[in-house]
Amino acid sequence: MADNVTYTYCNLTHFASTYKGLHGYLSVLVCIFGSVTNVFNICVLTTREMRWPTNLILTGLAVTDLLVMLEYIPFLSHYYLAPNAKQMQSHYSYSWALFMIFHVMFTQICHFISCCLTVILAIWRYIAISKAHNDALRRTVTSIPRTLLTIFLTYLLCPLICLPVFITHNIKIHNKSVRDDGQFISDKSLENTTDYQQVQVYTISIEGNFQSVTFFMYGVVIKLVPCILLTILSIKIIGVLMETKKRRRLLFINCGVPLVSVENDCGGAGGCAGSLTNTNLQQKRHIEKEHQTDRTTRMLLIVLLLFLITEFPQAILGLMIVIYDDPLFAKQCYYPLGDLMDFLALTNSAINFVLYCSMSRQFRSAFGEIFKLKVCEPCVRLPNNPPTEFNNGGTTQVTLV
Template sequence: MLKMQNSTNMTEFTDDEYKDFYERSQFICGMILYPVICIPGLIGNALSLIVLSMKNMKTSTNAFLVALAISDSIKLINDLIYFIVLVLQRTNPAAADIAYVNIYPYAHFIFNISTCVSSWLTVSVATERFILVCYPIKAKTVCTRLRAIVISFIIYLVMISISLPCAFRYEKTKEIVDNVTKWDLKLTDLWNNEDFLLYYTWSLNFLRSIIVLIILIILNVCIIFSLRKMRANKKNTQRNRVTLMMIVIIMVFVICILPDAIMSVLRHGYYEGTYLQRGIREFSDTLLTINAAVNFLIYCVFSRTFRQNFAVLLPVCQLKTTGESNQQLYKKVNSKETTVRDAQSV
């Protein structure tokens, strides 16, 4: 997420001894980790979208995962823009200031949308997996691809609406010093209203992280206990493997969002805080970036079907490792379509 760089009229910072810590944190996270995470993450999400959109992969869970890959990609693009602004700040400060005042307000809005959407799509996946594991008979009628698409669309629509006030958080200010025009950002009157600031930010934090964490932890515990009971049933091997993959996705999400949730409780604002808090926020935001980039690797590790479909996209590697033609491998993947659909996932 784009961070506030040079605004001095927003908050007076009194912990100058932590300024070096903040600047080092910003350099490590924004200049080093973000490009290393975001670029491979965007490639992985693009490949996930291609594989999950294949004919034999069109299940209800995969519909949620497609929507999640889109949301995660938006988050990664947003963070990559932050990296570009930091580069400009060190090479062309004037251009960096212009980019900052024009991009940051929208980047803040997009950050909230993508984070909220990813949170509730993960809850949707966990809820579906809970139904599939604990109520398999009802799941045949409840967990449909059309319903998953509709729910994903509703999540996007609702989260965009809820995050809309963030688009009106800042306004540009202009100051002429020595015949040089300087632009900056300040909070709008809406966000200077203490009552609105308190109720909205607390509501958004609960919606984005705290409530999500509680739901996911409860669902994950229930799924794990149910999975342990089903391990002896060989007929459910494929479904159990998929469930294990979903458990890992949920656990990674919980670990990555937990520091952000703690910071949100301690400080309802992102930048109206001390240098120490801003430095810690750099690392908590980086964990959110890792979460947005890691799902492709989890699919490859835990899903044989995903790997087989992905191999169709890599005919050179496929021929070297298996000696099969592209068409033969695709037939092999399609022959398992019924099993995959029964498992309702990648």
């Protein structure tokens, strides 16, 4: 008797059915907004003034986010925006089954590329701030050619790593009874109906023997490992930021220069040139440069943390599916939250433009220059001495500050 008892892991059926009615409309709005804003991101980040390693990685992220959203819109229109279509034979045609497999493959690849690029972004930023005085190392490891090569290899290798997930999906054929208009007939109604025909419908499924492999690849390799690496790197970056702030404060205290005076008494670049000595002016420029680097790092940290907030729950659930090795857990806990997790991932992909505009003066300036927006007129002109992160062989690097 005990073997027939069904264990309940989660009771999310009501939540899933309630949210499903909203998911399609909310997601299509996010996809439209995100598609437009990611085009903006790509246009701005690829301008000559912004074409630097960190921004190239952000461009790679914007491209994958844009591709996901453009592909997600037809998926939403077919599976969520026409709920009555699920009662029709055309909803389960062979062509739509092929599209569904493509959707699973394409979104999985793009999400994994985003995960890897986010980890690379964290590594590049950690090198930039922890090796601030080692220009040779930074030019070697995080140069533009090496960054482009890294991005290219990421786009090339991620589909290969995802291959085990793809080969487990297949198309299954089912026989169904439909009326002349293509609407399905339930088994109960079939007894009282004479005007019907048998047709074949197509769905996709995961082979039972490979289901655990699929969830291991998805939950552990594609999701959990990048999240763990991002967590470690984010902690290290925060540690370097705190150490830099502490060292900067001690430096100015030991030099007898009030930190507040250096930061606040000078309104703009060169604003205190007549009142500061050459030594103090150099110290002022040095601290401005470090503050610009800190602002960039804080903004990129927010990008990393938002990514972790979105991806970590999926990674944990995927790992728990592997640990429990029970299809009921996936059915009761994972699948009911699938739509919500997709929406959070889409929102995270769409929000970067807002983040860049709110935290990056350089991004706002470049955006205003490109699109000639009057609302950006106070900041459309790039400063004569643009923000610098470090001087690379006599060339000034402009990043998101």
